[in-house]
Amino acid sequence: MKNNHTLGPRASFWVAAAVVCHTLWTSAAPAMTYPLYAAQWGLTHTTTTAIFAVYPVAVVAMLVLFGDISDYIGRRTTMLAGLAASLAGVLIFAVAPGIPWVFAGRILMGIGVGLSASPATAAMIEFSPAGQSKRASSITTAAQALGLASATLVGGALIQYAPYPTRLNFWVLFVVLAAVFVAVWFLPRSAPAAVSGRWLPKAPSIPKGLRAIFVTSATAMTIGYALGAVILSLGAHIAHELIGSGNVLVNGAAISLLAVVWGITGIAARPLPSRAAMIAGGTASTIGLALLVLSARHHALPLFLASSVISGMGYSLLFMGGLNLMSANVPAHHRGATLSALYLVAYLVMGVTALGVGAAATAWGLEIAIDLGAAGLGLLSIAAIVLAAVVGRAPRRESPVTSAVLANR
DSSP states (O other), rough: OEEEETTOHHHHHHHHHHHHHHHHHHHTGGGGGGHHHHHHHOOOOOHHHHHHHHHHHHHHHHHHHHTTTTTHHHHHHHHHHHHHHHHHHHHHHHHOHHHHHHHHHHHHHHHEEEEHHHHHHHHHHHHHOOTTTHHHHHHHHHHHHHHHHHHHHHHHHHHHHSHHHHHHHHHHHOOOHHHHHHHHHHHHHOOOOOSSSSOOOOOOOOOOOHHHHHHHHHHHHHHHHHHHHHHHHHHHHHHHHOOOOOOOOHHHHHHHHHHHHHHHHHHTTTTTTTTHHHHHHHHHHHHHHHHHHHHHHTOHHHHHHHHHHHHHHHHEEEEEHHHHHHTTTOOOGGHHHHHHHHHHHHHHHHHHHHHHHHHHHHOOOOEEEHHHHHHHHHHHHHHHHHHHHHHHHHHHHOOOOOOOOOOOO
16 A cells, blocks of 8 residues: 555656656766866876776776566666665765875766666666656656766856855765665665576577567667767767867867757657667767767867767667667566666766776877777677667567556555
8 A cells, every 4th residue: 555655656657757757867967077177187088088988997897787576676776776876986085185096986986877777777667657658768768868967067067156166066966866865765665576596607698589679779878878888988079079168068068069969859759669760869969970970070169069960869779779679579577688788788888988988099199089989889880780770570560568556665
């Protein structure tokens, strides 16, 4: 029987969306601070991207060890554990006196996001009304976009105009995460999914018969995360060089354009079938990457902004299409593990991309690093188009995802 302090399905859906939002806000929060750290501590591009890359490494470790744990202990409990780790990581950033502390904070942030990303996404699907799984995927995409935009705009404004530029940004995020933690506390205590056996640490697995769909979805979602690795690890440097402005808010606003477009696209393109969304997204991403290369080569701000708009559309369509395809086909009792496997691939590629692009920027310069990163992501975009076209021909029906039954204790 539900008590007066337990949230209903509608409110629970939006609380889960807030947890999804926190994953990108937490991930991107240090992005506008990297140039300050570089100036204060004399860091190279390799070091700043290593600070970024240790985060997806921690996420991947969590997904490998605990990817399916929410199927056993429930979404609420897993999200609370993840938010607690994120809170600890953000607190360390707020007081960090040196680089070792920053690395420790990033590891804790990665642990937090690794634990909470897939159960939050699964919870959004499960708290959706029957037959509205596409709405959950669309709002998930928009929530991620809001998180990225908040990190770059709120962070940029606080760094530029408020005192304590390397700290206040993280104190504000700490308060936001604390509020989300309290809200998650009042989610329904859902019964674990109907999985057999006792939970043991293990890598997420893919149900038989879903491997082609998984590869297609993972390829689509990975492109956006890899692009995010480039933008979040080096975006402040790119924006500074192209805009020629020392104003952190202006540079953050330029980066946030990608997130704003991706959020709007996620809402507007909800009726699109998964296959059409992924093909359109792969095409847009390819064009956006070409414009990014040209903007760096010619130091042209209009091309950079056009790249952000088109890349934002591409990422949104790819992520939403991949998530729709996966959530419409995966069984409910395996949803947490399968979504964890998707995020595992995406964050692993994100970490490799960040380290690779950072090393290239240090060795050969920012322009060459962008060329190499764009070439690799362009190939992934083409692969996503081909996979979507091939898998989309299979006689599969995207049936609505039935809402999970929540047993309040």
